Amino acid sequence: MSAIPVVIITAIGFAIELLVILRIAATRDDLWYTKGGAACDFIETRKGYKVPIRKFMVFNQKYENPPGLLAAIQGDVDGPVYCPPDDKCAKKGVDGKILAAHAVIGIGAMCAMIAL
Numbered sequence: 001m002s003a004i005p006v007v008i009i010t011a012i013g014f015a016i017e018l019l020v021i022l023r024i025a026a027t028r029d030d031l032w033y034t035k036g037g038a039a040c041d042f043i044e045t046r047k048g049y050k051v052p053i054r055k056f057m058v059f060n061q062k063y064e065n066p067p068g069l070l071a072a073i074q075g076d077v078d079g080p081v082y083c084p085p086d087d088k089c090a091k092k093g094v095d096g097k098i099l100a101a102h103a104v105i106g107i108g109a110m111c112a113m114i115a116l
Helices: 004-027 069-074 096-115
Strands: none
């Protein structure tokens, strides 16, 4: 007799959890249950076309591509910057001072760990 409230509370909790899982499955496009990719992975890259709604139930969701998304996916479409041999372009690579400071801090941290 005293286990009835526990059984009722557990059944209600399980029912609520099941309803939430069904709602997420019906409304979210970043979840998928098949071998193919998620619907959110397919991005409209053509200008002037609206992003398609990819689920049959939409609640408070905006289907828009963020401004930098296409640039992030495509990368630099202009290609790498060409620096002629005689031109004074910005030096690329690691700065020696930063590398030395990083090494000193790393060695100091390792010594502190060993000392403890």
